Amino acid sequence: MIDTAATGESRVAVSRGEDGAVRVRLSGRWQLGDGLPSTEPVRDALQGAPAAPLVFAAERLLEWDSTLVAFVHATASLARAAGSAVDTSALPQGARRLVSLALAVPPRLRPKAPEDDALSARVGRIALRAAGTAADALAFVGMTALSLRELVRGRARFRRVDLLRAGEASGVAALGIVALINFLIGAVLAFVGAVQLQPFGASIYVADLVAIAVTRELGPLMTGIVMAGRTGASFAAVLGTMTLNEEVDALRTASLRPGEFLVTPRLLATVVMLPALVAYADLMGLMGGMLVGVSMLHLGPLEYVRQTQNALSLRHLWIGLAKAPAFGAVVALTGCYYGLRCQRTAAAVGEAATRAVVVGIVLVVMVDALATVLLHVTGL
């Protein structure tokens, strides 16, 4: 015996036999939770005796479970890698069979090559993916444009029910949340304005502030964001599920174009419904502002309304309403895009919905910023 090593309750003893073989004697109790002995002693022994066979022996082995098998598997794999033969014949039959099962080389499974983790490789992958997505999204917009041409020609093939349902989902069904959010935004604006204006005795200008901010910017923007979270996500989830269930493929084999049959009604419904929703949102925002104005600043309701009328030139209202169809288009296209590009797994549907919301909100805000810059430049 030239080397012994013991771990835990001396469950493993490694020795070098007279015949040159590395012997591993296993004994005691092997149960999950007791920890795994280190394979170091075996590795050292194998290094000291190249190509020597590895022989397992069991001595007073009381109980064993996967812990034993895991240890034997790990050490046997080491021996294999070193080119040594492995003899497990002295182990309990069950353990022997499990080890040989685990050691069997799968016939044709080729594990995926590990991804290059270098920073440059990661940056490169992200860039390639972004470029691919951009090209793909452009193709999607092009496909939708072709469907719209069919629509203008009166030849678009989709079901009117789908249009009505999408209109309901992106219009009537959203009234509640749009009302709540915009009412609160109007109230918050009035409150913030009041704190600033009251010391100057200019409380009445809160009405101007609320009127312009709500109709021109915040009404459309908040409604767009709410719709991205509500309608965009629902489009992505519905179309993603249809993709997963091969319903989209079934459309294509029935010579129906998904762009025409699925995207057109949703796009149309959202573009038409959003201006109406924004008009409603504007009203709610003004009412929120008025509540704060009347109850906290003690302005007369009529006085507040008249001041609002003075401040609110139609220009602001139109600018706000003009943004609405653009937001609607962005939300519908993002939702439909991620839904139709969904992979055919259940997890991908959730991912598609998440992405539709995130990208939808970002695009809505970007379109709004772009519109603001353009309006500033053109002096409107």
Next chain:
Amino acid sequence: MSGRGPELPVEVRRLTIGHGGEPVQRELSFGVRRGEILVIMGDSGSGKSTLLRHMIGLDPPLGGDVYYAGEGFWAAEETRKEALRRRVGVLFQNAALWSSMTLEENVVVPLQASAGLAAGEAREIARLKLALVGLAGFEQHYPAEISGGMRKRAGLARAIALDPEILYFDEPSAGLDPLTSRRLDGLIRELRDSLGTTVILVTHELESIFALGDSAVFLDAERRTMIAQGSPQELRDGDEPKVRAFLGGGRR
């Protein structure tokens, strides 16, 4: 409806299949004779369903082409592709019924959209097709309200809506109990016999393979190509060990 069409309604020539990157299968060539039931089988991961997607015109192959009556599908113009698709009916693995529509609407939509039928006529034909698969009386049900086997039959009614020359089935017995699956096999055979439809079937269900297959091809995942072709009985008694093992040959 029998006796129509060319001798080889579908032919695959030197088809290399996959979704970009490494091909799943290379150089597949086989044909289906008119009125024949061809079984495409193979172990999991051998690309049976991918092959089906190439054949029904959903994903372009990496090489080669699928010929419908001698006309290359993937080389054709977009409008021509639509015309070729009209000759084909597909029953997808989970039936893929449009869940927002009733069973009747599921059959009516392709009739109106691809064949341009008037609403009344389309509805009558849809009722007939649903009756043919034993779903008379379920016209106004939604897919979620019926059982898996009924959904498959409704999918079949939709697949045969346009009297296709060629019918594709993707694992028709997947998810069905043996009895329901045997009934569906019977229905497929019945439709072939009465309509003269050419049938291409992807399956690894032994019972279906022997009950339905006039001929079969076997895709091998390891060698990445077709390793056997012939009738199921021939393949079982043939000399390709893997195919024999798959079909239960050599166990007798």
